[in-house]
Amino acid sequence: MDQVSFLLVDDLEENLLSLEALLRREGLNLLKARSGDQALELLLEHDVALALIDVQMPGLNGFELAELMRGNERTRRVPIIFVTAGNTADSRWRFQGYEAGAVDFIQKPIEPDVLRSKAEVFFELFRQRQQIAEQRDELQKQAEALKEADRRKDEFLATLAHELRNPLAPLRNGLDILQRNPAGENSGEIRNMMDRQLVHLVRLIDDLLDVSRVSQGKIELRRDTVRIDGIIRSAIESSRPLIDAGGHELMVDLAEASLWVDGDQIRLSQAIGNLLNNAAKYTPRGGQISIVAAAEGQQAIVRVTDNGVGIPENMKAKVFQLFTQIDDHLNRAQGGLGIGLALVNQLVEMHGGTVDAHSSGPGTGSTFTIRLPLVSAPQIITTSEPQTIELSSFRSLRVLVVDDNPIIADTLGMMLEDIGHQFEAVHDGREALDAAMDYGPDVILLDIGLPGMDGYEVCRAFRSQARFQNTPIIAQTGWGQERDKELASEAGFNFHLTKPVPLGQLQKVFADLA
Known part of the structure; x- marks a missing residue:
């Protein structure tokens, strides 16, 4: 006061x-x-x-x-x-x-007594006014904090719906295809795809549960003396599909000497894997990612560096907070739920370590560094071979399907073929116009949440061309709120389909178009 x-x-x-x-x-x-x-x-x-x-x-x-x-x-x-x-x-x-x-x-x-009595009244009035002002300021801060929490809650729920629909969309598409033709030519490939998407869906839910458990102190670490290089190799195996899908080059530099830490190998691998996933998601296609392990004093250092989108100055202090996203939701095609880095921070702290982020700003890439206390090597060493995860390739085959997720694009294409249509898939909004000029589609199926140039911009670009002014353009997206549908209509879309798109709904839309 x-x-x-x-x-x-x-x-x-x-x-x-x-x-x-x-x-x-x-x-x-x-x-x-x-x-x-x-x-x-x-x-x-x-x-x-x-x-x-x-x-x-x-x-x-x-x-x-x-x-x-x-x-x-x-x-x-x-x-x-x-x-x-x-x-x-x-x-x-x-x-x-x-x-x-x-x-x-x-x-x-x-008269002294008269002056003092009058002054005392105003002295106390001013004190009370200051107290009221302070209480008002505190209430205002609390109101703003509640408003921000409510905004982040709404944003998280919308993002959660989007991220859950991404694996659900190919699952639904695959089921519709198998129900119509259980022994078809692509049935084995479809089942493999559905299995991978189910694993992805389970991981999303597991991450949510892990964050909740860690926050409540309900995770019990299964500690052992473990080697850092073994933890890193396990993390690379789990993150390799996402790294390869982005066409990234991964450089691995492990310390010559064996580095040992006291920790839960699965949880530490999960933390490092989340850093690798984060690098793969926020690095443009064909980027470079490196992971380095070394000893610095009495600490084991694991450093993950990328040449991706970087971190704005105003976000550096927030990246480890729950549900924090750097970009707006239209640019979060690979952005996840904003819980990966928060989980990394919590798991590393449980091991007595620290994690920090460094970036020179947008477009300059990022470096995340984990520091863990070193321990002496055990007398008996037990190792296990990591499981190799293989990815099936997806073929691209007459409706122009634009989606940055190849699995969604291909399963939609299979559904279109199953109901008698042809398709061609494009995974980048900026390439869609050129592909349409060559392919000459009768209908365009266009995702909204595309990286770089979002679906609204792509749709407006199509409508600016005389050739495509009357071409039906269908939005197929994980963003399904009323405002999203209004924005799609304003941008020039004819239909709005929310992922996962059932085969029956797709059939009905194409029947209406025909």
Whole structure:
């Protein structure tokens, strides 16, 4: 709470000293001015609880000073007590004083008890006003925090729906295809795809549950003395499909000497794998990712570096917070739920380590560094071979399907072929127009959440070309709220389908178009 300030204004120094002696008390700051001009300067520099102003002063008198105070936003609410040797019983004189802004008058010579009692009232009033202001500010902060939490909750729920629909879409498409033709040519490939998407879906849910368990202290680490290189190899195996899907080059540099830590191999592998996944997601196709392990003093260092989108300065302190995303949702085609880095931070802290992020800014890439305490190597070493995960390739075959997720694009294409149509798939919005010029589609199936150039921009680009002004364009997207449908209509889409798109709904839309 700020110190309470009273302003004493009198052209005679002895009067100021007398007032100061009468009003001196703990917690009270007395400001003194010998003129109206000097008083105005003090009023603009300090918060004043009460001004005691002499009426008769050379130059700017007390009434004129009060009128100037009333004309200034900062000083117009400061209570004024006029101190005067004049006739305070004169009604016209008192009216002039009140009109100038006085709340009271004190007659010279001043009675000490009268002055102290009046000053005490304003002293306490100002204290109460400060307390109310502080309470108001605190309530305002709490309201803003609740508003921000509510906004982040809504954003998280929308993102969760989007991320769950991504694996659900090819699952639904695959099921529809298998139900119509269980022993078809692609049935084995479809089942493998559905299995991988189910694993991805389970991992999303597991990450959510892990964050909740860690936050509540419900995860129990299965500690052992484990080698860092074994943890890293396991993490690479789990992240390799995502790294390869992005066409990234992965450089691995493990320390020559064996580095040992006391920890849960599965959880540490999960933490490092999340860093690799994060690098793969936020690095443009064909990027470079490196992982380095080394010893620095008594710590094992694991450093994951990429040449991806980087981290804005205002986000560096937030990247390890739950549900934090750097880009808006249209650019989060691979953005996940915003829980991966939060989980990394929590798991590393449980192992007595730290993790930090460094980036020189947008477009400069990022470096995440995990530091863990080193321990001595055990006498008996147990190793296990990591399981190799193989990815099936997807073929691209007459409706133009634009989706950055090849699995969704291919399964949609299979559904289209199953109902008698041909398709060609494009995985980048910026390439869609050129592909359409060559392919000449009758219908365009276009995803909204494309990286770089989003679906709204691609649709507007199509509509700007005379050749495609009347071509039916269908939005197929994980963003299915009413506002998303309105935005799609405004951009020029004819239909809006929310992932996963059932075969029956796709059939009905194409029947309507036909």
